[in-house]
Amino acid sequence: MAKTKKILVPLDGSKYSKKVIQYACDFSIAFDAEIILIYVVEKSMPVNLLDQKEYLKILRKFGKKTLDNAKSILAKKQLDAKIILAQGNIVNEINKTAKKEKCDLIIVGNKGLGAVGRVLLGSVSNKLAQSSTCSLVIVK
Amino acid sequence: MAKTKKILVPLDGSKYSKKVIQYACDFSIAFDAEIILIYVVEKSMPVNLLDQKEYLKILRKFGKKTLDNAKSILAKKQLDAKIILAQGNIVNEINKTAKKEKCDLIIVGNKGLGAVGRVLLGSVSNKLAQSSTCSLVIVK
Numbered sequence: 395m396a397k398t399k400k401i402l403v404p405l406d407g408s409k410y411s412k413k414v415i416q417y418a419c420d421f422s423i424a425f426d427a428e429i430i431l432i433y434v435v436e437k438s439m440p441v442n443l444l445d446q447k448e449y450l451k452i453l454r455k456f457g458k459k460t461l462d463n464a465k466s467i468l469a470k471k472q473l474d475a476k477i478i479l480a481q482g483n484i485v486n487e488i489n490k491t492a493k494k495e496k497c498d499l500i501i502v503g504n505k506g507l508g509a510v511g512r513v514l515l516g517s518v519s520n521k522l523a524q525s526s527t528c529s530l531v532i533v534k
Numbered sequence: 535m536a537k538t539k540k541i542l543v544p545l546d547g548s549k550y551s552k553k554v555i556q557y558a559c560d561f562s563i564a565f566d567a568e569i570i571l572i573y574v575v576e577k578s579m580p581v582n583l584l585d586q587k588e589y590l591k592i593l594r595k596f597g598k599k600t601l602d603n604a605k606s607i608l609a610k611k612q613l614d615a616k617i618i619l620a621q622g623n624i625v626n627e628i629n630k631t632a633k634k635e636k637c638d639l640i641i642v643g644n645k646g647l648g649a650v651g652r653v654l655l656g657s658v659s660n661k662l663a664q665s666s667t668c669s670l671v672i673v674k
Binding site for chain 1: 537538557560564565644659660663664666667668669670671672673674
């Protein structure tokens with residue numbers, strides 16, 4: 395099999411991301427693997443209260459902050475990470491990036507990664523489990 | 535977080551198990567973790583052709599052989615493994631064993647682990663992703 399050399403870590407800035415980042419550190423150290431942190435700004439999010447453009451701007455800012463925070467947690471453990479701020483459908487963007495970057499593994503939280511409403515549509519981790527072409531760690 | 539020290543690896547003897555065993559080896563070496571191999575004989579399997587008792591006997595024999603084969607693959611890499619032959623509902627038995635043995639991680643294949651018909655009911659990996667209390671690697 396291909397060794398685990400590149401790990402994609404989708405984040406959403408929720409409290410659940412913390413454990414995912416810990417896993418990313420452990421896996422990166424254990425396998426001597428690169429880490430790519432990704433935050434996907436969802437275009438398709440229903441927006442009632444704010445102007446769509448303004449809302450996406452806020453989300454992008456939040457995403458950038460989430461990625462920077464995670465990168466600094468990794469830096470404390472002498473780990474470097476590439477960060478990617480994407481926009482679109484969250485599952486599609488993760489799968490697209492995993493392919494483009496030739497990742498061997500995706501580490502994703504079981505909770506988090508989206509609004510409560512998304513639970514009804516099936517969680518991101520469930521969708522990735524079905525659609526991802528690379529192996530997946532679901533952090534509980 | 536708790537370190538990855540004990541890994542549960544459900545096998546079904548299908549060709550897909552091969553990659554799962556490779557992952558188990560890699561993870562065991564990377565994390566210096568123990569491996570437990572499990573095969574679950576499903577009681578609930580529909581049996582039309584054979585006597586139920588006879589059928590379960592054949593499955594147990596196949597399960598034992600599957601576990602022994604995997605154990606010998608691991609031994610070639612100087613890795614030891616505990617083997618467990620269980621009987622019951624496959625997802626329940628895996629979750630029960632993960633708890634009882636205090637496993638930190640389950641490594642499971644995306645394919646395999648059951649008859650074609652089970653795809654309709656949702657694969658074992660999907661069910662584990664939803665029900666397992668410990669983190670899960672889904673091998674693609």
